[in-house]
Amino acid sequence: GAVVSQHPSRVICKSGTSVKIECRSLDFQATTMFWYRQFPKKSLMLMATSNEGSKATYEQGVEKDKFLINHASLTLSTLTVTSAHPEDSSFYICSARDPGRDEQYFGPGTRLTVT
Amino acid sequence: EDKVVQSPLSLVVHEGDTVTLNCSYEVTNFRSLLWYKQEKKAPTFLFMLTSSGIEKKSGRLSSILDKKELFSILNITATQTGDSAIYLCAVEDWAQKLVFGQGTRLTINP
Numbered sequence: 001g002a003v004v005s006q007h008p009s010r011v012i013c014k015s016g017t018s019v020k021i022e023c024r025s026l027d028f029q030a031t032t033m034f035w036y037r038q039f040p041k042k043s044l045m046l047m048a049t050s051n052e053g054s055k056a057t058y059e060q061g062v063e064k065d066k067f068l069i070n071h072a073s074l075t076l077s078t079l080t081v082t083s084a085h086p087e088d089s090s091f092y093i094c095s096a097r098d099p100g101r102d103e104q105y106f107g108p109g110t111r112l113t114v115t
Numbered sequence: 116e117d118k119v120v121q122s123p124l125s126l127v128v129h130e131g132d133t134v135t136l137n138c139s140y141e142v143t144n145f146r147s148l149l150w151y152k153q154e155k156k157a158p159t160f161l162f163m164l165t166s167s168g169i170e171k172k173s174g175r176l177s178s179i180l181d182k183k184e185l186f187s188i189l190n191i192t193a194t195q196t197g198d199s200a201i202y203l204c205a206v207e208d209w210a211q212k213l214v215f216g217q218g219t220r221l222t223i224n225p
Contacts, residue, residue: 032211034211034212034213036213042217043203043215043216043217043218044158044203044205044213044215045215046212046213046214049210049211049212093157093158095213097211103160103163104149104160104207104211104213105160106151106157106158106159106160107157108156108157109156109157
């Protein structure tokens, strides 16, 4: 079964509003989670590393004030897209590595559409 | 800058054919190389490779890593239409960050 969940799976919002996406590790504790973005027919691009109890580490070119990441517990990281614009429309995927296993698990993804 | 390059970008074959997908990389602090299959949603894990020359096998899929030449291949034998997907190669560093290649879009025609 799924070991990393994301909610919501799909969201449509209006320009200017904010959207929160949750990523949960279900069977293990993850001190580190990752957020990726995938444009249509493109590969996954790492946006940021979410660290439990501390600030997220953002990749070059990713605006930290626009993509707010909070990792408040060992099983939950949230990504908030603030003041969303149509160009933020994308597929957002989180991942986490189970420290006891040799796999990095992906969540099912969240498809965001900004109108 | 870390880089992962996959080839071909697109491949169309007939059911029953064997395919080989390629992945080359330039990464500092290499930890592992991973292969994923992506259909309509998030990628699903296929293999994780850390050592050179040791083939990993799962049914009709197999993969091997060459850490000297910095590449990996993914083989699929006796392909089926259900194998149609995008196959992603990613390299993990010791901070657990994944750098993905562009993916290979594989289409299996009946």
